[in-house]
Amino acid sequence: MEAIVPIALVLILGLPVLGVLVGARLRKRAVANLGQVAAYxxxxxxxxxxxxxxxxQKTWILYEATGTASLxxxxxxxGQHRGMAFQAAQVARPPSPMRTTMQRLAVVYVERPVPGPRLQLAPSxxxxxxxxxxxxxxxxxxxxxxFHVSSEHQGFARAVLHPGLTQALARDGRAAESVIGFEQGHLFAVRHGELTPEKLQSMLDMLIDVHLNVPWQQLGSTA
Known part of the structure; x- marks a missing residue:
């Protein structure tokens, strides 16, 4: 019994130190990873x-995925890719008393040529x-x-998700790993985990493929 007490004390005192060391290692890896993205x-x-x-403020997906707007x-x-301007980011939810690890998300987005209702596609x-x-x-x-489809406007959702697009998405492994959001002013793709060169390129090409297959000019009457 006397031997158990010192061991327990060492474990109690050592856990915070271990947490600090693990956190420092993960931060170092995250910095190195973003350096690779910058070089790419x-x-x-x-x-x-x-x-x-x-x-x-531009997408609800980040709040839904993390439970907070403080990211x-x-x-x-x-940059520009395939004739289209885009933005990409790595966002993170800091650790909290309820969640001791940092949650990271990879985000890619482009502007919608026609603002309109929200539409979200997520893996089933x-x-x-x-x-x-x-x-x-x-x-x-x-x-x-x-896919799980949610929208505030069914007519808009059905106009966007025409057979050519739904058939392509059903076969697209990139889409199966992402949440795709038609926000009022932007088209978003979000995936869990760090942003990497491979993930950035895959998400960007998928998002542009979706964008090019949406009949934007026909959507005004359905919005």
């Missing part, structure tokens, strides 16, 4: 830019982005099985 962007002619402090933008990048299943939301069925069996 430089090779592509893209730039590292000032953080978009209003990013949480840190750890890195922000911008219960998650923080689908909880308590009605799943709108688009009558494409493969697409409906793969």
């Amino acid at each position: 962007c430089q090779q592509r002619g893209w730039q590292q830019v000032q953080p978009d402090r209003r990013i949480t 840190n933008v750890q890195g922000q990048f911008a 299943g219960i998650s923080s982005t689908t909880f308590l939301k009605r799943d709108l069925q688009i009558d494409d069996p493969a697409f409906d099985a793969a």
Whole structure:
């Protein structure tokens, strides 16, 4: 019994130290990772830019994924790809008493040429982005099985999700790993985890593919 007490004391005192060491290691890895993203962007002619402090005001997805609007933008990048201007970022929810680890999200977004209602596509299943939301069925069996669709305007959702787009998304592994959001002024893609060069390129190409397959000019009558 006497031997157990010192061991327990060592464990109690050692856990905070271990937490600090693990946190420092993760921060070091995150800095190195964003350095790789910056180098990749430089090779592509893209730039590292000032953080978009209003990013949480542009999409509800980040709040739904993290439960807070108090997020840190750890890195922000911008450029032109396939003739379209884009922004990409890594955002993080800081640790809290209820959650001791930092949560990171990769974000890519482009402007919508036609502002309008919100529409969100998320992988099927219960998650923080689908909880308590009605799943709108688009009558494409493969697409409906793969995605949870939520929108404040069913007519808009059905106009956007025409058969050509739903069939393409149902076969697209990139979309299966992302939450896609049609916000009022932007089109967003969000994935859990750090932003990496591979993830940035994959999300960006997917988002542009979606953007190019939306009949934007026909949506005014459905908004």
